[in-house]
Amino acid sequence: MILMKDIVRDDQEGTVLRDYAAKVSFPLTEEEQQLAKDLMEYLEISQDEELAEKYGLRAGVGLAAPQVNVSKQMAAVLVPSDDEEDDTPIFKDVIINPVIISESVQMGALTEGEGCLSVDRDIAGYVPRHDRITLKYQDVQGETHKVRLKHYPAIVCQHEIDHLHGVLFYDHINKDNPFEAPEGTVFFG
Numbered sequence: 168m169i170l171m172k173d174i175v176r177d178d179q180e181g182t183v184l185r186d187y188a189a190k191v192s193f194p195l196t197e198e199e200q201q202l203a204k205d206l207m208e209y210l211e212i213s214q215d216e217e218l219a220e221k222y223g224l225r226a227g228v229g230l231a232a233p234q235v236n237v238s239k240q241m242a243a244v245l246v247p248s249d250d251e252e253d254d255t256p257i258f259k260d261v262i263i264n265p266v267i268i269s270e271s272v273q274m275g276a277l278t279e280g281e282g283c284l285s286v287d288r289d290i291a292g293y294v295p296r297h298d299r300i301t302l303k304y305q306d307v308q309g310e311t312h313k314v315r316l317k318h319y320p321a322i323v324c325q326h327e328i329d330h331l332h333g334v335l336f337y338d339h340i341n342k343d344n345p346f347e348a349p350e351g352t353v354f355f356g
């Protein structure tokens with residue numbers, strides 16, 4: 168089970184957090200299958216208030232393999248439902264070798280800015296991302312998926328794919344004016 172102590176932080180030396188992760192080949196090894204399970208299990212447990220409290224976990228919507236110091240192109244995403252009538256997650260999958268194959272010109276950003284499980288400090292500023300993307304990825308069975316995402320799920324997937332390229336959210340914040348955003352940016356959250 169992944170705990171906070173297993174999540175590498177950006178101020179630690181000698182981690183793979185800033186590396187470009189390696190593509191994953193199929194079929195997955197036992198170890199890679201276990202990693203995929205562990206990444207998703209972290210998100211599930213962390214989104215359960217009682218369990219998150221019990222294990223001291225920050226509630227997460229995405230967790231990439233490099234964050235547990237494994238430089239492989241794999242990330243779990245669990246965007247919970249925002250509809251109390253239906254608790255089906257908006258997006259839930261382990262995305263392997265993800266590629267954004269198209270993206271909107273229009274940008275989107277969270278009004279509150281972003282944080283990261285691997286960053287222990289608050290860093291203010293807008294993180295402009297594409298508001299809509301078409302994402303191609305393989306699941307743990309090696310099946311290829313092509314999904315169109317917009318707004319929050321699109322933000323989460325771009326944040327996680329960044330991790331696979333050694334990029335952190337604050338790399339995108341405008342140094343001169345952190346609350347600068349491109350013309351037409353959609354703000355939400």
Ligand SMILES: CC(C)(C)[C@H](NC(=O)Nc1cc(F)cc(F)c1)C(=O)N(CC(=O)NO)CC1CCCC1
Nearest residue numbers: 214225226227228229230281282283284322323326
């Ligand atoms: C950094 C942290 C604040 C822990 C953030 N959590 C989060 O957004 N919580 C959350 C949101 C919900 F909508 C429902 C819910 F159950 C919990 C997060 O997991 N990430 C993922 C991360 O760090 N991945 O590496 C940061 C988000 C910033 C924008 C996208 C992901």
Ligand SMILES: [Zn+2]
Nearest residue numbers: 282283284285
């Ligand atoms: Zn992160």
